[in-house]
Amino acid sequence: MKESLISIKYLLVKRGEKVVLRVEKLDIQHGEVLAVVGPNGAGKSTLLLSLARLLKPEQGKIFFNNTQAENTSIRSASSASESDTAYRRRIALVMQDPLLFDTSVFENVASGLRFRGMSKDEIRQKVPLWVERLGISHLSQRRASELSGGEAQRVSLARALVLEPELLLLDEPFSSLDPPTRSSILDDLGALLKETSTTTLFVTHDLPEAAQLADRMAIVIENRLQQIDEAKMLFEKPANKDVARFLNYRSM
């Protein structure tokens, strides 16, 4: 068995007094695409934000490459200590809405590289490569505000992938796109993730989407990680009634 990139032990996240996520154990292997599925409001995004250190867990440990990610000062998103920044520079985040910056496509894709202090020459080398890979070369000089929804989400993906992150975090990136656009981006992204073997955590409430992109699925229901396995195994041996009900309902 391969080494885990991420290893979570007894994670507990609270909002006020309410427990919003409980994970006893979760390992993400190097190069694996793990889908996190579950109903809306079950705690999927909480898991992703905890991994991005944008939320502070109440308890628990998150190991990144066998070193514990220190939960120093992440009381909320408003604080960012140096160690948080250093940690976040090894990951990349794509959210449900593209949230592009009001500048050109090129500058959007270059933004994360600039945060990392990369030289202009390197940026001029890397950005065209990734806009090409996501099929948006012809849009490089366009302003982000002029793009369609699908084009904007491709820019958002390029902006994350250009960083060649050790861990890519995707938070329902396709849920606001129409079906044809969604499936074409999904195909391209699947191929790119395989080619680069980028370790990816992919949050979605769409089972077919999860099955297409992911090696394994983690089922989160009612603020708790219920089961983690390959899709086939999940259907054959759901861990409990909740998982079975969710899988049956969704796959109908």
Place this chain on the structure above:
Amino acid sequence: MTAPFSLAIMIFDAEVLQITILSLQISALATGVSLLIGLPLGTILAQSKFPGRSFFLSMVNTGMGLPPVVVGLFVAMMLWRSGPMGNLKLIYTPIAIIIAQVVISFPVVTGLTAAALQALDPRLKLQLYGLGASRLQMIWMLWKEARLPLLAALMAGFGSVISEVGASMMVGGNIRHQTRVLTTAIVLETGKGNFDIAIALGILLLTITFLVNWALTWIQQRGARR
């Protein structure tokens, strides 16, 4: 002599020129200092959560409507020879006017900066952090995203001081060649019944205000091709 002709002569008079330049220097400096205070302060008010935050925001918003004469009174008392800061000998100097104008305009810049940043999508901050931005890089990007309303804040700050007369009169004293600015000169000339000079000064004041705002609007709209 016809009226327009005499107006033209007055506008190019050496003393009028000196008054105009002094007005511009004082108000530009005051706006600059207000920006240095208001931009960080407005950012903190918009971005941080701390107890008393909404109280501070209300204070700032009230400050946006401070009557210049009240500011003039307060600053005059502070700088008065026998006052707490009297030993600095600043009363009736251009610096006194700048201090009063900063007090008038920094709440304007602060309040509008906070409003501009609060209007941004709150998830933008998470997205920036999620791409590896440090705290300063995150704030810099938010400023860039809000550059249009931030320039509007700058224009409002400048507008509130170049047009202000009460405080300048009270702490500057309207001393010829030293603290006489366009607005206080207009008050003086009107009081003396010299309407033609007052009108010439009024036209100059309007022209300057227009030119400064035109330049700022041009910068603002250059970035607004949507």
